[in-house]
Amino acid sequence: MPAPDLSVTIAGITMKNPLTVGSGTYGHHGRFSQFFPVEVMGALVPKTIRTYKWPGNPAPRLHETPAGLHTSVGIPCNTWEHFLAHDVRILKAQKLPVIQSVIGRTEDEYVDIVGRCSDLGIFAALELNLSCPNLKQGGLDFGYDPDAAYQVVERCKQRSAIPVFAKLAPDYSSLVPVAQAVESAGADAISMINGPRAMCIDYRTRKPIIGNKIGALGGPALKSLAVYMIWAVYRAVKIPIIGMGGVADFRDVIEFMAAGARAVAFGTINYVDPLALPRALADLTKYLEENGVSDVNELVGAAHDEPRAIADIPEADVAKAGVPQKVVA
Amino acid sequence: MLQQVNALVTINRPLTGDYWLIELEAPSIAGLLSPGQFVNIRIPGLVPFLRRPFSVYRVNKERRRLQVAYKMLGEGTRLMTTALSEGGFCDVIGPLGKGFSLPEQAKRIAVIGRGIGIAALPTLVDLAATRNIDVRGFLSARTPPNLIGADIFADHGFPVETHVDGDRNVQVVTDLLQAEISRTSFDAIYVCGSNRLTRAAHRLAQQAGILSEVAMEQHMACGFGDCHGCVIAVNTDREGTEKAWREVCHYGPVFQTWEIINASA
Numbered sequence A: 001m002p003a004p005d006l007s008v009t010i011a012g013i014t015m016k017n018p019l020t021v022g023s024g025t026y027g028h029h030g031r032f033s034q035f036f037p038v039e040v041m042g043a044l045v046p047k048t049i050r051t052y053k054w055p056g057n058p059a060p061r062l063h064e065t066p067a068g069l070h071t072s073v074g075i076p077c078n079t080w081e082h083f084l085a086h087d088v089r090i091l092k093a094q095k096l097p098v099i100q101s102v103i104g105r106t107e108d109e110y111v112d113i114v115g116r117c118s119d120l121g122i123f124a125a126l127e128l129n130l131s132c133p134n135l136k137q138g139g140l141d142f143g144y145d146p147d148a149a150y151q152v153v154e155r156c157k158q159r160s161a162i163p164v165f166a167k168l169a170p171d172y173s174s175l176v177p178v179a180q181a182v183e184s185a186g187a188d189a190i191s192m193i194n195g196p197r198a199m200c201i202d203y204r205t206r207k208p209i210i211g212n213k214i215g216a217l218g219g220p221a222l223k224s225l226a227v228y229m230i231w232a233v234y235r236a237v238k239i240p241i242i243g244m245g246g247v248a249d250f251r252d253v254i255e256f257m258a259a260g261a262r263a264v265a266f267g268t269i270n271y272v273d274p275l276a277l278p279r280a281l282a283d284l285t286k287y288l289e290e291n292g293v294s295d296v297n298e299l300v301g302a303a304h305d306e307p308r309a310i311a312d313i314p315e316a317d318v319a320k321a322g323v324p325q326k327v328v329a
Numbered sequence B: 001m002l003q004q005v006n007a008l009v010t011i012n013r014p015l016t017g018d019y020w021l022i023e024l025e026a027p028s029i030a031g032l033l034s035p036g037q038f039v040n041i042r043i044p045g046l047v048p049f050l051r052r053p054f055s056v057y058r059v060n061k062e063r064r065r066l067q068v069a070y071k072m073l074g075e076g077t078r079l080m081t082t083a084l085s086e087g088g089f090c091d092v093i094g095p096l097g098k099g100f101s102l103p104e105q106a107k108r109i110a111v112i113g114r115g116i117g118i119a120a121l122p123t124l125v126d127l128a129a130t131r132n133i134d135v136r137g138f139l140s141a142r143t144p145p146n147l148i149g150a151d152i153f154a155d156h157g158f159p160v161e162t163h164v165d166g167d168r169n170v171q172v173v174t175d176l177l178q179a180e181i182s183r184t185s186f187d188a189i190y191v192c193g194s195n196r197l198t199r200a201a202h203r204l205a206q207q208a209g210i211l212s213e214v215a216m217e218q219h220m221a222c223g224f225g226d227c228h229g230c231v232i233a234v235n236t237d238r239e240g241t242e243k244a245w246r247e248v249c250h251y252g253p254v255f256q257t258w259e260i261i262n263a264s265a
Helices: A080-092 A107-120 A146-159 A175-184 A220-236 A250-259 A276-290 A315-321 B075-083 B115-120 B122-130 B150-155 B171-183 B195-208
Strands: A008-010 A013-015 A019-021 A062-065 A068-071 A099-102 A125-129 A164-168 A189-192 A215-218 A241-243 A263-266 B003-016 B019-025 B038-041 B052-055 B065-071 B089-096 B108-114 B134-141 B160-164 B188-192 B211-215 B231-235 B243-247 B254-256
Touching: A019 A276, A068 A220, A099 A107, A107 A125, A107 A146, A125 A146, A146 A164, A146 A175, A164 A175, A175 A189, A175 A220, A189 A220, A215 A220, A220 A241, A220 A250, A241 A250, A250 A263, A250 A276, A263 A276, B003 B065, B019 B075, B019 B089, B038 B065, B052 B065, B052 B075, B052 B115, B065 B075, B065 B115, B108 B115, B108 B122, B108 B171, B108 B195, B115 B122, B115 B134, B115 B188, B122 B134, B122 B150, B134 B150, B134 B171, B150 B160, B160 B171, B171 B195, B188 B195, B195 B211
Parallel strands: A019 A263, A099 A125, A125 A164, A164 A189, A189 A241, A241 A263, B108 B134, B108 B188, B134 B160, B188 B211
Antiparallel strands: A008 A013, A062 A068, A068 A215, B003 B019, B003 B089, B019 B065, B038 B052, B038 B089, B211 B254, B231 B243
16 A cells, blocks of 8 residues: 555645644744754744734743643744844745744734735745734734634735634634634634633632733643534634644544644644654554555544535524534535 | 653662652763753653653763752652653653853852752762862751752762751851851852852852852743743843843753842842
């Protein structure tokens, strides 16, 4: 039997295998993980950037949880000039698709960073990190509000010459409406899930442990939550999904793909087991060979009994149940 | 070059008091380690999830094995005593971080350690010995069994003051240090394990116009600069007018004392 075909295509971008990294978990400032060559994976997602310098959040920034990591780092960022002078040269030289993650505090800031990155002409796509409080809407994250998500994605799409992905944060009531909103706004793919909001309290002081009080949760602890959400969104949209949220090995990759992800990102596990991704790639290849799967795309959506739904489900039903009630062949 | 290796556990047994000693056969890490650097050890399974960072206590003569002295403090370190058995393997990353700087022209240095902080210092003492630098040790702890490492100074023939105080009162050590510095000239002071001793070392070093360095601790995730989790506030200028968050794993764990003193708001 010939070697299985591991390549996947997302928004016209061919990845030689479905594995990538969650932004900010594989090196930073143009310096990549020293543990394995960047070319091993199908695409690179570098650390999220802003148009402005940002110090990040106060210490302590992290706290260990059972099988997880609670963090509020705050996406520290150097200046745009520093990015141009140091990171761009390194990112430009990469021999794989680079999907740059970006963030803003307002719609205008998102459009600004998207425009600047698109104009550089070195990225395969841009990923909008929508887990940022919308300052004009009382601080609700863009990713929790279908209208805000629609507007920011639509404007970013208008400004960008390259595909735009929306990275969604998990919220049970708004997840599917937001996914449908970003799809109708023109998003080329969805990355999900970003770390859900979380908190840890010190029982001795009875106060939140990390400096920012509220943070996000990462790591295997949130895996089954991510799998469900990918499953639900896969049924509600047609654009491809890059799945993430607690992925640690090849079994998780298969699980995420079966739920509906076409590519899978390794995130928090990179901090604990930097060789997890190349090991999973080898194990996935072996699994496909042993199970007679000639094309990795056969895994995508394998968990769904019914043919995939299309996005004509009444929004009220979706919002009420979290998943579509009606499946259309 | 950073390595993630499966190292043979050659020793993992009680050292003294609450301390244990683990020795790993990891030539690719041990061969590159410099004093003050650390390793990040994985405990099998997903709970605890994070690795545990430790300064390296000793490196053997052939530079094939490294030792870590660790204190049983929580769930992770307690599991290390049982889950990492002698003859088994341990997933370890290293060498990590920026270690101590030992000036070329140094003739005599003071090395101050307290409690588990002492565990960061023997590799510096060993290096000083190979360079014929005279070392004076000042070691303290709250209880006698928790005072480790004095034998390492003694084996090199270096004088070492030890003190057990029981109540976190470091005044005696500070006085000993002050007295020693007033009659002997040092080229650098190194400290680990106590904020108060760090302040004392800083003050004395400032007066003498010499280098003073401190090995810092912070909760870490990756240990190699990617997660930005282990920041502490540091002064970016000697006057302390500018401050910044710096990752202990990347910019440290060894800092100059002026970077740390009065840096947090």
